[in-house]
Amino acid sequence: xxxxxxxxxxxxxxLGILSLVLCSLVGPVAWVLGSRxxxxxxxxxxxxxxxxxxxxxxxxGIVSSCLMIGAIVFFVLLAxxxxxxxx
Numbered sequence: 001x002x003x004x005x006x007x008x009x010x011x012x013x014x015l016g017i018l019s020l021v022l023c024s025l026v027g028p029v030a031w032v033l034g035s036r037x038x039x040x041x042x043x044x045x046x047x048x049x050x051x052x053x054x055x056x057x058x059x060x061g062i063v064s065s066c067l068m069i070g071a072i073v074f075f076v077l078l079a080x081x082x083x084x085x086x087x
Contacts, residue, residue, distance in 0.1 A: 005050030006037050013053045016060030024071075027064030034058025 012034045019027035037054045 003044075003047055003049035006041055006048050006054055008033060008037050009050030009053040009057075012037055012057035012061075014057070016057030016064070019064035020060050024064045024068035027061045027068060030057050030061030031065055032061075034061055 012030055015026050015030035015033065019025075019030055034054050034057050038051070038058060041048045041051045041054060
């Protein structure tokens with residue numbers, strides 16, 4: 001009998017995908033939940049499955065978080081350059 005999936009596996013995957021498609025603010029949530037679930041799956045010794053879904057959501061959360069940070073840095077740099085260019 002295959003191992004039962006982690007209870008939050010589908011939730012983490014959905015949050016990860018939503019963070020890429022709709023709202024990057026949920027990216028860090030998918031990242032943190034995914035990290036915890038990956039550790040729980042690893043520590044279970046094979047009793048808990050769903051590692052693929054958890055890893056996919058975790059990676060989507062990381063990518064989304066990095067894109068969000070990059071966008072923030074970009075807009076801050078634009079504001080700084082605009083402030084200096086107006087003088």
